[in-house]
Amino acid sequence: xxxxxxxxxxxxxxxxxxxxxxxxxxxxxxxxxxxxxxxxxxxxxxxxxxxxxxxxxxxxxxxxxxxxxxxxxxxxxxxxxxxxx
Numbered sequence: 001x002x003x004x005x006x007x008x009x010x011x012x013x014x015x016x017x018x019x020x021x022x023x024x025x026x027x028x029x030x031x032x033x034x035x036x037x038x039x040x041x042x043x044x045x046x047x048x049x050x051x052x053x054x055x056x057x058x059x060x061x062x063x064x065x066x067x068x069x070x071x072x073x074x075x076x077x078x079x080x081x082x083x084x085x
Contacts, residue, residue: 003041010034 065073074085
């Protein structure tokens with residue numbers, strides 16, 4: 001069974017599974033499997049010998065800088081992000 005067959009099988013299971021509170025964890029695991037298989041398929045090259053690349057998914061983040069007054073939190077923020085706080 002190839003990776004494409006596995007992806008198709010998992011996608012079919014996703015379409016037939018109803019989304020509710022009891023199944024949301026299972027659906028999340030299935031989506032993670034699909035993503036992992038797609039990355040593996042992209043790494044194999046798909047038969048072409050050219051240069052290939054894959055972009056890793058990233059997201060936004062919220063960071064909190066906590067500390068006593070006048071210890072350099074704003075200075076650190078300004079130096080790291082070129083912002084003006």
